[in-house]
Amino acid sequence: FTLTQPHSVSESPGKTVTISCTRDSGNIDSYYVQWSQQRPGGSPTTVIYQDSLRPSGVADRFSGSIDSSSNSASLTISGLRTEDEADYYCQSYDSNTWVFGGGTKLTVL
Amino acid sequence: QVQLMQSGAEVTKPGASIRVSCRASGYTFTGFFLYWVRQAPGQGLEWMGRLNPTSGDTTYAQRFQGRVSMTRDTSISTAYMDLSGLRSDDTAVYYCATEMDYNAYWGQGTRVTVSS
Numbered sequence: 001f002t003l004t005q006p007h008s009v010s011e012s013p014g015k016t017v018t019i020s021c022t023r024d025s026g027n028i029d030s031y032y033v034q035w036s037q038q039r040p041g042g043s044p045t046t047v048i049y050q051d052s053l054r055p056s057g058v059a060d061r062f063s064g065s066i067d068s069s070s071n072s073a074s075l076t077i078s079g080l081r082t083e084d085e086a087d088y089y090c091q092s093y094d095s096n097t098w099v100f101g102g103g104t105k106l107t108v109l
Numbered sequence: 110q111v112q113l114m115q116s117g118a119e120v121t122k123p124g125a126s127i128r129v130s131c132r133a134s135g136y137t138f139t140g141f142f143l144y145w146v147r148q149a150p151g152q153g154l155e156w157m158g159r160l161n162p163t164s165g166d167t168t169y170a171q172r173f174q175g176r177v178s179m180t181r182d183t184s185i186s187t188a189y190m191d192l193s194g195l196r197s198d199d200t201a202v203y204y205c206a207t208e209m210d211y212n213a214y215w216g217q218g219t220r221v222t223v224s225s
Contacts, residue, residue: 034213043204043217044204046214049212049213098159100153100154100155103153
């Protein structure tokens with residue numbers, strides 16, 4: 001299966017943005033979905049795991065959800081800051097393998 | 110805290126092989142799978158495979174079958190990823206990662222450049 005994300009999104013500081021991740025076959029709730037943030041030149045870091053949990057140290061401005069009706073996962077970032085500008089990847093599982101979405105470039109302008 | 114420290118950047122020629130290492134600290138190395146992911150310039154993340162540090166068992170992405178080998182040395186909590194038959198399109202940053210309760214921790218990445 002594949003996970004499809006928008007190529008890019010942009011929003012202003014202080015606003016809220018939602019990034020979608022749509023699974024094309026099989027159920028989105030079959031396996032957990034994770035979201036990673038990758039700033040330019042950096043390694044990915046997890047911002048959401050197990051669909052909606054935040055690792056220690058991740059701001060509560062980040063939230064994740066699953067929508068079975070649209071077979072998609074979403075990452076919502078509220079109170080946008082310039083430091084949130086990064087690439088965001090959703091990731092799920094196909095048996096023993098990791099499956100990544102293509103990534104979404106978030107621009108905060 | 111969980112840390113994954115990778116070996117340094119490499120420049121190599123087409124047809125050669127590379128070995129990237131990943132030294133784990135801050136957790137029980139044999140308690141969690143170790144994954145390898147790569148990212149070509151300007152591209153997204155690509156899963157290469159995973160290693161069970163306890164048993165040494167591996168699962169590889171089909172496109173790397175026959176070219177990749179993932180091994181470990183539990184005495185020094187280090188995993189290795191060997192990739193052979195390098196081509197220019199293997200130029201990428203290679204990451205190791207581990208996962209605890211589906212929360213992933215990543216190494217700093219190793220840049221590999223394949224150029225004649």
